[in-house]
Amino acid sequence: MSAPALSLRNVRVAFGEDEARVSAVDDVSFDVMPGESHGLVGESGCGKSTLLRAICGLNREWQGEIRLEGELLGPRRPLAFHRHVQMVFQDPYGSLHPRHTIDAILAEPIAIHRLGDTNRRINEALDQVGLGRAFRFRFPHQLSGGQRQRVAIARAMILEPRLLLLDEPTSALDVSIQAEVLNLLSDLKRSRGLTYLLVSHDLGVVAHMCERVGVMRAGRLLEETTVQAMREGRVEHDYTRRFIEASQGYDRTMAHRWESIATP
Amino acid sequence: MNALVRTGWRSWLSAEVAQSAWQASAQRAWLGWRRFLGNPLAVAGLAVIVALMVVALAAPWIATHDPYAQDLAARLLPPGAGHWFGTDEVGRDVFSRVVYGSRITLEIVFLVAIIVAPIGLAIGTVSGYAGGWLDTVLMRVTDIFLAFPGLVLALAFVAALGPGLFNAVIAIALTHWPGFARLARAETLVVRHADYVSASRIQGASPMRIVLRHVVPMCLPSVIVRTSLSMAGVILTAAGLGFLGLGAQPPSPEWGAMLASGRRFLIDYWWMPTFPGLAILLVSLAFNLLGDGLRDVLDPRSE
């Protein structure tokens, strides 16, 4: 049994002091196996994005244990970590610097890690995500949302990571563009043997991409289940059931069944 | 048939696909320039400043007389054929002095700009990005400078350093940099939470790299605009110092100093303070118009 690609034990993230202390992530533990596509669903404020940020080192105020391929992580991340773990953000309009060309954006990680061979790597990265060479010297505002997200994926892939954290990667995209980007992510995972941790509020997206799913609510990991179990309705918590039903569309009877649940 | 003839560089600038980083930046600048041209007042401001530079450079050829030559026989002459702006109390040609004074004005403006903008930008961005005690210390230092009214502070520095043009420039720079630092810091506080900065951090970028390559380019437009807009204030402060005898020293043809010495002649010999005064007004106005025009063009939000 190989070590999990990523392992979390009792991870807590809190903000603020004393009375204003807010627990964004509360005692979360789960494993992501190598080659797996693991999903995390939840609604806004459940802590899923905060958790991702803590894993990749953007947030230093976390407690608990995070293990990457068995190695315990400290509050700071060494440079080598960034060649192992990368992240794709939700907002394609915000994750690319408006004043940098695509070339500059893709050259940056190469320069930081002194990889060399910049030209070839950039061209390869663009090819990999299905963008032509014509895009190389464009600015982000000249690209559509889907194209920007492809650049963000190319940037993440340029460092040849093994684990990819995906924070709502297609939430801001149209359905038809989303399909292309999800297919791209599936293809990349297959061809590069990647491991994914996908966070989303969209159950359809998580169901399509992942096998195992964790359901988060108010900072806690409510339950861990599989997409197949969700499909068959074999879930533990009422909240999960409600979440699944609500994701299928609108149902008058469903709304009235939930009347008893507090409407503040 | 009306054939469109495009010269090489025009088609290069309007090409659909840029082939190099240099071409992409040039295209962007070109588009910005065309937008700028759509604002007539801003163009007028730019024209005046360009004219100022031309006059300063070509002063020896434009001036009709030696600005320092005294001719007591020709003192206090009104504007006329021989002396377009008249002469002052020791017979120096006012026109030539105004022309040579443009060099001093330009010198002041240029020196203050290159001292104040980089220092303000550096302190502001580092302060905003680092946060914590460094931010607190730098901002309190800034507050100390901001607590004094500009002219008073400049006076104090010049009094300490001694009168003279160069000292006046230092004094003015010292009173202006806090505003830039504050501005840069405010922009930095917004930028540092952006996803592209997070993405850079995830790649392992050092704070220095992030500040230099990500934060500064976003602060640069506001700083450039502010530089232009404060030039008006700088010129006036310099004029004020010159007026008080603490800037450029006589017989230097600095416009403020000319205003000062010509003041008591205002009633009977109006041309002596009026023409330097008009020059100050015109150049200050031009910098303001240019600054407004640049703001419209450089605002990254308008992309």
Add this chain to the structure above:
Amino acid sequence: MSEPLLEVEDLRVAFESAHGQVEAVRGVSFAVGREKVGIVGESGSGKTMTGRCVLRIPPPTAHVSAKRIAFRGEDLLTASEARMRAIRGRRISMILQDPKFSLNPVMRVGEQVAESFRIHHPGSRREARDRALDMLGQVRIRDPKRVYGLYPHEVSGGMGQRIMIAMMLVPAPELLIADEPTSALDVTVRTQVLAILDDLVAGRGLGLVFVSHDLNLVATFCDRVLVMYAGRIVEECAAGDLGHARHPYTRALLAATPRLDRPRERLAVMERDAAWLEA
């Protein structure tokens, strides 16, 4: 459908842009009675523009033209601006996407609802307040008096949207245009808000135009569905018939949407046919 509340015939909207004229809406015609009609499309389809043009609040640079836009028989195209102001809010109301941006942040929410009433029924502040409290109760806010005095930043997204609904329904309009009313909400909150909307629309016999990018949501919530692509309506059918949709764009949209109950290896990628632009 007896008498249609809203009739739109051949609506066209064009913009001047850097690349010449852009046609956002190209000949859209539809009618809405006392029913829930959904307008579905991706970004750039022209759905939002259509909704705004009914109320005659297009962006300033747009050229709007139509053969007919009528509300209960009254021509909205040639109505004066004063007449339109009387209609907006009072007869036709619009709910926007994100209460964070559509509620005034410096005004208490209850007062915003009361103000909405007072604009169209000038009278005592007391009566406006009573109406506002009543309306807050109708959108199932448990403690209307307490919520009345809150500021927008103190309420959650779902509550903010319910307040928005209260604000738009308090003048008792007959037609409601909802532009992505639940897109900014969590999925479980969405159901509650839609249920409230559903009950209010049914209870008052209103007409509802529901603009959204979410085909599945519209199919399950509305009675009829209009699918827009590149400024045109390419499909019009009853919500239940969407599975038998005829137009290739609609079928492609359905095929491209990932669903829990329909596992697939790859999502079908849309092959855009130039013929769709001619519909």
